[in-house]
Amino acid sequence: MKMSTTKQIIRQIMKSEDSKNEVRKSIITNQKNMAWLTSQYDKIRKEYGSKFVAAHNGRIVESANTLPELLVKLKDKPYRKVAAISYITKKRPRLLLPSSVF
Amino acid sequence: MRITGFIRGNTGFVSARLIIGYLHINEVIPFVIDTGASFTTISDLAVETFHINWNRLRRGIATGVGGNCETRIANNAALVFTCDDGSLCVENLDEISFLRHKSELPEERERAMVLFNLLGRDILSRYDLHFFKKRKVSLEK
Numbered sequence: 001m002k003m004s005t006t007k008q009i010i011r012q013i014m015k016s017e018d019s020k021n022e023v024r025k026s027i028i029t030n031q032k033n034m035a036w037l038t039s040q041y042d043k044i045r046k047e048y049g050s051k052f053v054a055a056h057n058g059r060i061v062e063s064a065n066t067l068p069e070l071l072v073k074l075k076d077k078p079y080r081k082v083a084a085i086s087y088i089t090k091k092r093p094r095l096l097l098p099s100s101v102f
Numbered sequence: 103m104r105i106t107g108f109i110r111g112n113t114g115f116v117s118a119r120l121i122i123g124y125l126h127i128n129e130v131i132p133f134v135i136d137t138g139a140s141f142t143t144i145s146d147l148a149v150e151t152f153h154i155n156w157n158r159l160r161r162g163i164a165t166g167v168g169g170n171c172e173t174r175i176a177n178n179a180a181l182v183f184t185c186d187d188g189s190l191c192v193e194n195l196d197e198i199s200f201l202r203h204k205s206e207l208p209e210e211r212e213r214a215m216v217l218f219n220l221l222g223r224d225i226l227s228r229y230d231l232h233f234f235k236k237r238k239v240s241l242e243k
Contacts, residue, residue, distance in 0.1 A: 003123065003124060003126070004123050005123040005124070005178070006121050006122055006123040006124075006178045006179060006180050006194075007123070007178075008123060009121050009123055009128055009180075010121065010180055010182070010192055013182070013190070014190070020190055023119055023182055023184075023190060024184045024188065024190060026119065026130045027117050027118060027119055027130050027182070027183065027184045028117075028184055030117040030130040030131070030132060031107065031108065031115070031116065031117035031132065034108075034115055034117060034132040035108045035110070035115070038110040038115065039110060052215075067147070067150050067151065067215075068150075071151065081129065081130065082130060084132065085147065085151055086147075086216075087147065087215035087216055089216055
């Protein structure tokens with residue numbers, strides 16, 4: 001596989017409107033998915049506690065006990081690159097950083 | 103130029119495309135806006151999700167409230183954000199850190215997996231940062 005540098009990849013993205021749109025859409029969709037998923041943590045904890053989940057379009061689209069299992073389930077899905085992926089703890093964790101997210 | 107994210111609880115989030123050519127990384131990931139982090143840092147979850155080749159990264163140590171954690175550092179990274187006017191904004195980073203907590207103990211792995219990617223001051227200092235109470239966060243320049 002030919003290796004591109006970061007600069008070459010950026011140049012490739014900026015070259016056409018189609019590639020810019022693809023990047024734009026992927027970022028916006030991931031952010032929407034993350035906004036939805038973080039708003040649902042407490043609601044989904046009972047069903048998905050101790051699981052890895054992927055969220056897309058306002059729902060949990062896949063879940064698994066391990067991250068590799070989840071990635072296999074997502075492998076051929078069209079939303080694979082834009083889904084929000086997270087680990088759901090059974091109990092609300094106390095983190096010094098973004099604690100109130102949970 | 104303005105980038106808008108969302109707030110959940112009291113934490114700001116924004117998504118971006120992370121690009122590192124020599125590691126074959128070109129993926130969109132969510133970040134927590136963290137004015138307490140010196141450097142933008144990629145979490146264990148993303149490291150494992152994108153099968154980042156740990157051996158191609160330089161060794162480092164991150165020090166935080168919880169103590170030290172092994173990190174690895176990649177060079178020549180870029181983050182691509184979407185701006186409110188529809189344009190794309192590219193931010194280059196000479197270095198970006200990756201976290202990987204070593205422990206295989208289930209409770210410690212669980213703790214590592216809930217940590218988010220951190221958008222640190224190396225990027226944030228290039229912008230004016232505005233938090234709009236409970237609604238949105240924006241980075242502006």
